[in-house]
Amino acid sequence: MKFTLLIMAAPQSCQAQQTALRFAKASIASGHEIYRVFFYNDGALTGNDLQTPPQDEASHLEAWQQLAEEFNVELCVCVASALKRGILSQEEAQRYNHDSSNLSSHFNIVGLGQLIDAQNQSDRVISFAR
């Protein structure tokens, strides 16, 4: 089956992201495909490269990046959600006259059309929210 994951929870403030990561890994291990992960609303905070969780806590960012690297999973961050939360790619930082950018590698800033495309291409969309 082709799955799309819609992540609407912030990375460190609740269990939703951990559950989503476990779901993604389990799906791939069972032969399914993750078509796209779409980070919306507070989920956009996942793309912040400056996250510095305590050393004894799991880094969701690294786990997502690993998933992208190993299994070519597409990580998409909604542009409106990202901008208002201060998650900017180099391109967006230039556009809005900021000195620095902080979008993590493996993440792309996209529009809502990418969520709709993902819905049309996937068998199931699974939401992870607070």
Added chain:
Amino acid sequence: MPDKRPTTLIIFRQPPYASDISKSGIDYALAAAVFEQAISCLFMGKGVLQLLAEQNPKTIQQKNIEKVLQAFAMYDIDKLYIDAQALKQYQLKQEQLYINGQAINEQDIQNLIQEHQQILSF
């Protein structure tokens, strides 16, 4: 069902201004309409409070959600359902809402959810 435009039910379950999740739901609905998806909207539980007429969120430095929701008609989003039980719970009459939707009971809500291929809840 690749590229077959699933029927999507968007469920609005949160009050309008406590968080921006309600706004995210509206943004999603408008985008889905632009891309000509088959969508229906259900305002359920606290979500019915989004529909209350004459909101004045300026006093709490928020943008009025009513104006965006009224744009639904322009985007041909016309399948609107309202949780009748929630209206009762909040002692609201449909005349107090600024959107015309069909008030439906619990059984109808169950059917609505079953009739749709994808459910997104905001």
